[in-house]
Amino acid sequence: MTAVSKVAIAGAGVVGLAAAIQLAKAGVEVDLFESKAELSALGSGISLQGNALRAFDALGAWDDIRAAGYPFEGLTLRAPGPDAPVVANLPDVKTGGPDYPAAMGMPRPELARILLEHAQRAGARVHFGRKVTGLDARADDGVEVFVDEKSAGVYDLLIGADGLNSAVRGLMGIDTAPEPNGMGIWRTFVSRPAEVERSELYYGGPVYIAGYTPTGENSMYAFLVEKAQDRFGVSDEEASKIMLDESRAYGGPWNSIRADLEKGAHANYTWFTKHLVEGPWNRGRVVIIGDAAHSCPPTIAQGAAQGLEDAVVLTDLLTGRDAVDEGLWDAFHARRLPRAKAVVEASAQLAQWQIDGNRDADAGGLIFGIAQQMAVPA
Numbered sequence: 001m002t003a004v005s006k007v008a009i010a011g012a013g014v015v016g017l018a019a020a021i022q023l024a025k026a027g028v029e030v031d032l033f034e035s036k037a038e039l040s041a042l043g044s045g046i047s048l049q050g051n052a053l054r055a056f057d058a059l060g061a062w063d064d065i066r067a068a069g070y071p072f073e074g075l076t077l078r079a080p081g082p083d084a085p086v087v088a089n090l091p092d093v094k095t096g097g098p099d100y101p102a103a104m105g106m107p108r109p110e111l112a113r114i115l116l117e118h119a120q121r122a123g124a125r126v127h128f129g130r131k132v133t134g135l136d137a138r139a140d141d142g143v144e145v146f147v148d149e150k151s152a153g154v155y156d157l158l159i160g161a162d163g164l165n166s167a168v169r170g171l172m173g174i175d176t177a178p179e180p181n182g183m184g185i186w187r188t189f190v191s192r193p194a195e196v197e198r199s200e201l202y203y204g205g206p207v208y209i210a211g212y213t214p215t216g217e218n219s220m221y222a223f224l225v226e227k228a229q230d231r232f233g234v235s236d237e238e239a240s241k242i243m244l245d246e247s248r249a250y251g252g253p254w255n256s257i258r259a260d261l262e263k264g265a266h267a268n269y270t271w272f273t274k275h276l277v278e279g280p281w282n283r284g285r286v287v288i289i290g291d292a293a294h295s296c297p298p299t300i301a302q303g304a305a306q307g308l309e310d311a312v313v314l315t316d317l318l319t320g321r322d323a324v325d326e327g328l329w330d331a332f333h334a335r336r337l338p339r340a341k342a343v344v345e346a347s348a349q350l351a352q353w354q355i356d357g358n359r360d361a362d363a364g365g366l367i368f369g370i371a372q373q374m375a376v377p378a
Helices: 014-025 050-059 062-068 108-122 167-171 236-246 254-262 303-320 326-356 363-374
Strands: 006-010 029-034 045-049 070-072 075-078 086-090 103-107 125-128 132-138 142-147 150-155 157-160 179-190 200-203 209-216 219-227 267-276 286-288
Touching (some): 029 150, 045 219, 050 062, 108 125, 157 167, 236 254, 267 326, 303 326
Parallel strands (some): 006 029, 029 125, 075 200, 157 286
Antiparallel strands (some): 075 086, 179 219, 200 209, 209 219
């Protein structure tokens, strides 16, 4: 017996799809509402740590995801300059345990496609172009969910996995929201030079961090982290030019990246944010997970992993108990809040050290310590 028989989920991102997969596999009736008309075919890449890969295995999607991505071990640090000299080759903590690679890169659209296929195969009903716009809690036995201002029915639970600007979070009356941390990032999706076999980072030069991660045999995504600026109105041509100009201090594989940008590779820009809902993530039978509940700069690449862990832990409790009660919520928050808080605080601290130019900070120690925590299953 499960604690729920009918669940609504807002948001068809990685986290919402993960929750849909696990619930539908357990025989729960799932309606997933996504405000966008379809899964986006655009996007760059994503870095996934071992604990994210462990979560994909729990979903039953690991084999497909592994085949579509580029697993690797370790991290290379390079210095700015035309020769881009290697400063260090660092090992990674295998946060997923010995059965999984330390990390993996893959194209974001491929990850979304695979998870959508698994959700639909499990029996989840996915509704595109439909936005959750209201809710009406019904004592302790359910919540009426409104989609596009009309009632979609009464559900045992509403899961808000609708991202940074979560509508569900606002409908719950939670005021906490993402705040910019002062950094912005340019990203582009390009061809992979044969020499790039794992993530590489350059510290110093005209931007805070320059780097890239392989996402497939012939692809990788590259990024430049700069001081946050109002870049959101620039044209595609201007965006590519800005990324070209800011990358000229970096040699090595950046020469190949610039060649692709000159041929028309698209560049996109976002700001880094930080937030954490410190109190309970639920209000009765409505709960938020993933970026709706917490966000942080991707300085240790744990954002997706933390959202996936939210989904796996929540659905494990919902399918392993016979009631949605305070005991369930206490168990959920005990397993998720301290872990998410540790990642948010560490990621934000690493970013602030970069902003402040703090060369004495023990960044390596902080990263290693968090990785050790993440190696223990959520």
